[in-house]
Every structure is written in C-alpha cells, then in structure tokens.
Amino acid sequence: MPSSLPKLISTDFDGTLVHHDHDPEDFQPLWDFFSYLQKEHGVLWAINTGRDLDFTLYGLEEYQISAKPDFLLTMEREIHLPAEEGAPSAWIPHLAWNERCQEDHLALEEKITPQLDSFHRFLEQETTANPVFEEGRFVGIEASTEQELAQIVLRMDDFFSSSADFSYQRNGIYLRFCHVNYHKGAVLRELSRMLSLSPSEVCAAGDNFNDLAMLEPTAAEHLIAPENAIPEVKEALRKHRGIIAEGIAGQGVLEALKTIFVTKQA
Ligand SMILES: [Mg+2]
Structure with missing residues (x-):
C-alpha cells in the first residue's frame, strides 16, 4: 500500500x-x-x-x-473538464488532448483501411458478431457472447499484426479499435x-x-x-x-x- x-x-x-x-x-x-x-x-x-x-x-x-x-x-480516450459555473454546458472538452487523439485515430484508420476491410469480411462470413459503425466508420465489434469475442480476439493478429499502432479495448461483449497510445x-x-x-x-x-x-x-x-x-x-x-x-x-x-x-x- x-x-x-x-x-x-x-x-x-x-x-x-x-x-x-x-x-x-x-x-x-x-x-x-x-x-x-x-x-x-x-x-x-x-x-x-x-x-x-x-x-x-x-x-x-x-x-x-x-x-x-x-x-x-x-x-x-477523451478528457472533459468541468466548465465555469453558469456556462451553457457543465463539461468542456480538453481540446489539445482530444483533437490530437482524434487526429491520431483518423490517421490510423486511413493507414489500416485494407486490414479493416478484410477483418470486416471475416466478421460477416465467419462469426455472428455485428460490426459497430459510428458516422459510417467501422470502429468496433458487438459479439453475441463474451466467449465469441474471446474467439474473435484470438484471430485478430491474423489481420492486424503488421499494424504497430493498432490496438483495441475490450469490455464484456464489446470491442473498440484504438490507437495503441490511447x-x-x-x-x-x-x-x-x-x-x-x-x-x-x-x-x-x-x-x-x-x-x-x-x-x-x-x-x-x-x-x-x-x-x-x-x-x-x-x-x-x-x-x-x-x-x-x-x-x-x-x-x-x-x-x-x-x-x-x-x-x-x-
Ligand atoms: Mg466496467
């Protein structure tokens, strides 16, 4: 302690x-x-x-x-700070950090588009998991069970092992792709x-x-x-x-x- x-x-x-x-x-x-x-x-x-x-x-x-x-x-990955009393929103984004984070993620996504495409095909053809999209971008997975997600995770290296900046966050039946630094x-x-x-x-x-x-x-x-x-x-x-x-x-x-x-x- x-x-x-x-x-x-x-x-x-x-x-x-x-x-x-x-x-x-x-x-x-x-x-x-x-x-x-x-x-x-x-x-x-x-x-x-x-x-x-x-x-x-x-x-x-x-x-x-x-x-x-x-x-x-x-x-x-994102930081929100409390706003001054009386401000229109109670929370303000930490712009320097959040914008850098967003830029790094968009750059990563562009770099690994072919890998994301083939991983997407694998999900559709060989699993019952759903791809998760945000604003048209493929950002993660919703598996049908935690066991299924564990099986999918075992296969992810086949697609992303050459992408050193690629990582993911896993929580229950959900997985979100991310830049390794966030x-x-x-x-x-x-x-x-x-x-x-x-x-x-x-x-x-x-x-x-x-x-x-x-x-x-x-x-x-x-x-x-x-x-x-x-x-x-x-x-x-x-x-x-x-x-x-x-x-x-x-x-x-x-x-x-x-x-x-x-x-x-x-
Ligand atoms: Mg939790």
Whole structure:
C-alpha cells in the first residue's frame, strides 16, 4: 500500500460504480462517501469509462448519482473538464488532448483501411458478431457472447499484426479499435500530469479488460477491483497488491476506499 493517500480517484462506470442487477439506491453510500472525500480530503474524482460523454451523463442521471465527478474521461480516450459555473454546458472538452487523439485515430484508420476491410469480411462470413459503425466508420465489434469475442480476439493478429499502432479495448461483449497510445491508463496519466500528481497519489478502480491499462502502478498505485471483476483484473490486482473487495461494484469500491482512507489513516 503506497504511503500517500490518493488525491485523485479514477473509477470505471459500468460494473465498477453501478451494476445492472442492482437498484441505484444500493450504491447511494458510495456517492455520499465521494462527496465526503471531495469536501473533507480535497480528493478529485474522475469517471474513466468506455461510454461517450452523452451516455455517461445519461448514466449519472439513470443511477441517480448524487456526487459530482470532477472529470469525465470518456470512450477510454477523451478528457472533459468541468466548465465555469453558469456556462451553457457543465463539461468542456480538453481540446489539445482530444483533437490530437482524434487526429491520431483518423490517421490510423486511413493507414489500416485494407486490414479493416478484410477483418470486416471475416466478421460477416465467419462469426455472428455485428460490426459497430459510428458516422459510417467501422470502429468496433458487438459479439453475441463474451466467449465469441474471446474467439474473435484470438484471430485478430491474423489481420492486424503488421499494424504497430493498432490496438483495441475490450469490455464484456464489446470491442473498440484504438490507437495503441490511447487507453484508460494514458488518459489517467495525462490527467495526473495536468494536476501534478504522481501515481502514488492516484487510485484506480475497474472490473473489465479495458480497465487493465489504468490498473497498474505506472498510472495508479492504489488499485481497487470489486468482487464482480473478471479473473484477469483480479490477477492484475494480486500482482500489484491492490484491494480485491468483497462487495459488488460500488459496494466493493466503497469498502476498499474506506480501507484506504479510514482504516489506513487511523
Ligand atoms: Mg466496467
């Protein structure tokens, strides 16, 4: 356990803060604890999710999340900062980072168009997975099951092994293509850099494949996984001496944050 207390907490959303089998009120104690940490400890809270900005904002309402995050890191790659009080939108994009990110992704996509085309044909001919399109661009996969996605992932090297900049983010039955330099760990490191925080002052909590990039000591030294995390995440946490909580999603995150802030501090 690092000697410093976290000053920034980066949490995934689905499966880590909330869980689809639970009622929103099951996680209310976590929102109260975030508000307490923000007010009493000056802790900053970032939601670091695969959701896009609109879907993240929808999630905050849907799950009646009463604490207000300080930052929204979306699509595993973009940074949104809080706007001034009274501004027309509550969130403003970090343009320098987000535009560079977009440019790198468009350049990658152009470079690997033939590989994307043949991978698309493979999906249609040999799998029951659906290609995902955004504004006409082939950006990822929705598989019919997690098992099917695992099988598809085994085949991806056949198409993309010569594309050094190509990577992907995997979460449940979904997979999103990405530039190798952008993932939850990269956005968390960029936010930490902006805030002049070292990894020993950063906490990350996640449950699925796309969280692995932030669940490591180069991004955060305080690490949390809820009970429902996939085995690969739990294995990473064991390796890095993180906290594997007993509670589901936000209940587990609350349990771990209390261990860090209350027990360790006492
Ligand atoms: Mg998740």
